[in-house]
Amino acid sequence: MVTPSSGTPSDVARLQRQFAVRALALALLLGITGEMLLTILAALIGLGLLVLSAE
Secondary structure, three states, X not given: OOOHHHOOHHHHHXXXXXXXXXXXXXXXXXXXXXXXXXXXXHHHHHHHHHHHHHO
């Protein structure tokens, strides 16, 4: 079992960037389908994860 403190900060930042890209891709797909509220929510989550991974 992996303990939460075993991940290095670069691993955590890499995972956050991957989730951010996936959330932004989901926002793009939701925008195409016309789900405006879910698009905004997914975009905000993606941008928030990008900001967290940049620190």
